[in-house]
Amino acid sequence: LMEEAQEEFQEFEGEVEFDQSEEWEIFGGKRVDQGGKIVSRYERSHIPNDFYKVYCIDDSQRGGTAFRPWLGAVKDPSNPPDFDPSQPDESLALQHVYGFRAFDTRQNVWYTASAQDIVYMTASLGIVLNTETNTQKFFGAGEVGTTNGHDDDVTAIAIHPDRTLIVTGQIGKNPKICVWDSRDCSLKSAFWQGVDTKCVKSISFSASGKYVYSVGDNDLHTVSCFDWESGKFITSTNVGADFVIGLKGSPKDDSTFAIAGKNGVKFGSLSTAGIKINKGVFGKNPMADMYSLEWMSDGKLLTGSLKGNLYIWSGSSCLKTIPCHAGSCSAMSYRAGRLVTGGKDGYVHIFDKEMKIKKKFNVGTMPRAIDQDSEGDIIVGLRDGTILEIKGEQKLKLHMKGHSEGEVWGLAVCSTTGYVLTTCDDNRILVWDPIKKACIGVGTINEKQGPKLKGGASTTSTLPPNQCARAIDVNSVNGHVCLGINDGEFSIRAGVTKLDDVVASRKDAKEWIEVVKYSPDGETLAVGSHDNAIYIYHVDGYKPWKKLNKHTSFITALDWSEDSNYLHSQCGAYDLLYWHVESGTQITDADALKDEEWAEWSLKLGWPVQGIQPIGVDGTHINGVCRSNNKRLLASGDDWRLVNIFRNPALAKAKPKSYIGHAEHVTRVAFSKKDDMLFSVGGSDRTLMQWKIV
Numbered sequence: 001l002m003e004e005a006q007e008e009f010q011e012f013e014g015e016v017e018f019d020q021s022e023e024w025e026i027f028g029g030k031r032v033d034q035g036g037k038i039v040s041r042y043e044r045s046h047i048p049n050d051f052y053k054v055y056c057i058d059d060s061q062r063g064g065t066a067f068r069p070w071l072g073a074v075k076d077p078s079n080p081p082d083f084d085p086s087q088p089d090e091s092l093a094l095q096h097v098y099g100f101r102a103f104d105t106r107q108n109v110w111y112t113a114s115a116q117d118i119v120y121m122t123a124s125l126g127i128v129l130n131t132e133t134n135t136q137k138f139f140g141a142g143e144v145g146t147t148n149g150h151d152d153d154v155t156a157i158a159i160h161p162d163r164t165l166i167v168t169g170q171i172g173k174n175p176k177i178c179v180w181d182s183r184d185c186s187l188k189s190a191f192w193q194g195v196d197t198k199c200v201k202s203i204s205f206s207a208s209g210k211y212v213y214s215v216g217d218n219d220l221h222t223v224s225c226f227d228w229e230s231g232k233f234i235t236s237t238n239v240g241a242d243f244v245i246g247l248k249g250s251p252k253d254d255s256t257f258a259i260a261g262k263n264g265v266k267f268g269s270l271s272t273a274g275i276k277i278n279k280g281v282f283g284k285n286p287m288a289d290m291y292s293l294e295w296m297s298d299g300k301l302l303t304g305s306l307k308g309n310l311y312i313w314s315g316s317s318c319l320k321t322i323p324c325h326a327g328s329c330s331a332m333s334y335r336a337g338r339l340v341t342g343g344k345d346g347y348v349h350i351f352d353k354e355m356k357i358k359k360k361f362n363v364g365t366m367p368r369a370i371d372q373d374s375e376g377d378i379i380v381g382l383r384d385g386t387i388l389e390i391k392g393e394q395k396l397k398l399h400m401k402g403h404s405e406g407e408v409w410g411l412a413v414c415s416t417t418g419y420v421l422t423t424c425d426d427n428r429i430l431v432w433d434p435i436k437k438a439c440i441g442v443g444t445i446n447e448k449q450g451p452k453l454k455g456g457a458s459t460t461s462t463l464p465p466n467q468c469a470r471a472i473d474v475n476s477v478n479g480h481v482c483l484g485i486n487d488g489e490f491s492i493r494a495g496v497t498k499l500d501d502v503v504a505s506r507k508d509a510k511e512w513i514e515v516v517k518y519s520p521d522g523e524t525l526a527v528g529s530h531d532n533a534i535y536i537y538h539v540d541g542y543k544p545w546k547k548l549n550k551h552t553s554f555i556t557a558l559d560w561s562e563d564s565n566y567l568h569s570q571c572g573a574y575d576l577l578y579w580h581v582e583s584g585t586q587i588t589d590a591d592a593l594k595d596e597e598w599a600e601w602s603l604k605l606g607w608p609v610q611g612i613q614p615i616g617v618d619g620t621h622i623n624g625v626c627r628s629n630n631k632r633l634l635a636s637g638d639d640w641r642l643v644n645i646f647r648n649p650a651l652a653k654a655k656p657k658s659y660i661g662h663a664e665h666v667t668r669v670a671f672s673k674k675d676d677m678l679f680s681v682g683g684s685d686r687t688l689m690q691w692k693i694v
Contacts, residue, residue, distance in 0.1 A: 169200020304329025443499025477522025
């Protein structure tokens with residue numbers, strides 16, 4: 001497919017080197033995981049309609065042990081704590097969100113009419129960030145049943161000509177479109193794009209702001225027009241099979257818009273007869289696939305090509321081309337007579353009024369979105385999840401950092417600093433300060449690329465397994481940071497501020513590592529692998545000590561006892577096993593450890609968490625569990641995209657409070673040291689959320 005694509009393209013604009021993201025976007029290549037399985041971003045696990053009811057059924061109605069084979073390994077404590085099945089007194093309030101969706105979307109960060117406010121999206125949220133105070137407002141987050149925003153990935157965002165109203169669109173069988181006010185995040189209108197259009201690929205207001213135009217990601221790329229105030233559908237038409245990159249309404253009149261993508265540009269015209277689509281005519285200019293578009297104030301259209309040239313259009317005819325970037329011209333903005341572009345070469349170009357480049361800024365990687373404010377500042381969204389601002393054409397200011405490849409699974413809280421650490425399939429370790437609400441450190445998983453092996457952790461990352469990590473923990477005694485890597489290696493870093501200082505590394509596991517845990521006394525490390533084994537190491541020199549291999553499936557979670565003598569662990573076959581670490585033996589008598597005090601609780605199996613599994617499901621939808629340090633609360637994250645909190649213990653009939661904000665499976669949850677915050681990460685939405693416990 002790649003060779004055919006390049007051959008076809010060479011007939012147009014000349015030879016181009018493609019990366020995988022460009023192949024997927026322009027030529028419709030299939031996304032596959034490392035096992036060769038085709039991955040669709042439209043496969044979802046939806047929240048059951050009777051969600052709250054499923055938590056209120058007693059054991060006699062749960063189907064016995066058919067769904068819970070681990071019950072035989074559970075014994076009641078000698079003096080069990082009081083059980084209250086009601087919802088916890090505490091609630092969650094979303095405080096800050098770390099992430100920016102740019103890995104498969106574009107033109108998705110904007111200045112608003114309010115000073116210092118920018119708007120963008122990540123997960124299922126619209127976010128308004130005050131760049132001076134570093135505070136956020138959210139459209140769409142909250143307790144299940146109380147929100148009126150999106151319930152799946154937001155994939156497109158645009159701003160009204162008045163720069164106060166925002167329109168966002170999402171993934172879905174019939175994708176929802178919302179118009180909301182950036183000043184208070186209140187919903188103004190909601191309507192639906194159309195059944196089987198898959199997602200809102202791109203969206204735009206018309207010149208006056210009366211209409212909303214959207215284009216779907218279905219095979220024929222249906223473009224629709226709506227009167228947004230009434231939510232009334234006006235008309236629609238199919239643009240064709242050519243892949244679409246972006247859509248934007250003309251600033252001159254409400255009836256004109258343009259669509260950029262494979263094979264050039266198409267112009268749409270709205271009339272009482274419907275929408276008419278005309279192809280752009282290149283004339284004597286080389287034909288090209290387009291990667292960005294923007295209107296000039298006089299009604300001319302600018303498009304950026306995959307080779308990096310700038311095309312200028314009048315009507316439906318191309319007037320001329322201008323060399324612009326080395327590699328695709330991936331984003332552009334035109335305001336007050338000034339054009340700003342971004343390219344695959346990692347540069348932002350500022351043009352003068354004669355359309356000549358007068359200034360260049362190296363931003364390190366491909367810009368996906370650019371906007372300008374009335375004072376001349378420039379906001380730039382990068383493909384790697386970064387949002388930065390060019391102030392007065394002079395200096396760069398960072399506003400957001402995020403993960404950008406594969407899935408986020410690694411989550412840990414440093415007990416001494418309170419910092420939060422995350423790892424992903426993007427070759428990065430990120431450190432977050434929840435007080436400053438900022439990314440304060442970046443580490444690299446591995447500088448050198450290893451082989452791209454088949455099998456292993458399912459991921460759409462383009463990176464090899466040795467540059468992907470899904471487990472992380474911090475030693476509370478010496479500060480070491482352990483990474484569990486997708487090629488079976490673990491890597492020890494000197495500390496949360498010394499993430500690129502490698503202390504030790506070993507590769508004893510034969511499969512990828514899903515869990516790493518230091519003992520409370522800081523002297524021992526346990527590593528759980530998908531080769532069904534738990535590996536025990538002395539922290540002094542990280543020498544191997546024991547191998548625990550009685551599980552019948554891959555290890556998904558483990559915890560240490562408070563005295564560092566015992567482990568309990570769970571696997572993919574729902575075995576719940578207990579271990580005496582020093583002897584390396586399994587404890588088969590469940591009564592022996594029924595009163596053991598566990599330093600943490602991350603298992604979804606066991607006596608205090610029996611009620612977190614709803615009726616009629618096998619529990620595989622639950623990904624991450626944690627217990628608060630004061631032992632009052634349990635939290636879980638699941639495939640239904642929910643963050644849940646329960647009273648501890650959570651036995652049969654336990655009722656949670658459940659919160660939506662993530663757009664993908666919630667992989668891990670963790671409490672802050674003081675139990676005043678809860679952190680959650682979404683797998684494929686690559687977003688860290690900071691919830692205040694109130």
